[in-house]
Amino acid sequence: MKKIQDTDKKPILLFQPTSVITAIVPLQPQEEKIISERERFITQVERINQMAEELEAAILELKAISNTLNTQKPYPFLIKELCKNICQYFAVRVPWVKRKSNESFILTTRKVDLFRAEREAALLAQQLRQQTKKRLASQRHRKNNNGAKADTKHFFKKVLVNKS
Structure with a gap:
């Protein structure tokens, strides 16, 4: 090794030998639960379908809000022609993952x-x-039957009274 001399200091070695105390420890799997790739896949499928359900609910809520706005008085910031239908609707689909009978999956839409x-x-x-119509018809039928019976009794009373 090459030594560098300095008048005020001791000689300095450019390459100083060091002793190896520790070696690089090989990576060890964590002791936490290791999730298999299949479990990660199933989790992702469930996550996509859950998000699709949430998106569908948000879309339906948007429609409910627009229906409410359509039934209210026109707002000044809206043109009168637009007040009838603040939002138009076309066919809407959300992503969906289907599980087939052979345990494979299809990424599609719903x-x-x-x-x-x-x-x-x-x-x-x-x-x-x-x-309501059936109930009213039933009530009319009962009323007519009761009325007919009452009319028959009234008729016979009149006949009996007139004979005497």
């Missing part, structure tokens, strides 16, 4: 049914109207 609530409300209203 349609968001924007008008399901309206159809269900219309169907419920129709069922209630039919029940």
Whole structure:
């Protein structure tokens, strides 16, 4: 080794030998739960589908808010023609991961049914109207039967009174 001399200091070695105390420790797996790639995959599938459900709920909430705005008085910042329908709707799809019977998966999309609530409300209203009609018809029938019986009794009373 080459020594450098300095008048005030001791000689300095450019390459000083060092003793090796520790070696690089090989990477050891952590003692925490190690998730297999398949489990990570399944978790990601579930995450995508959960996010799709949340996105669908947010879209339906947007539609509900726009329906509320459509039924309220026009706002000054909106043009009168736009007040009838503040938002237009086209077919909407969200990403979805389907599991096949052979345990494989398909990344696809699922349609968001924007008008399901309206159809269900219309169907419920129709069922209630039919029940009401049946109930009213039943009440009229009972009333007519009771009225007919009362009329028959009244008729016989009149006949008996007139005969006497």
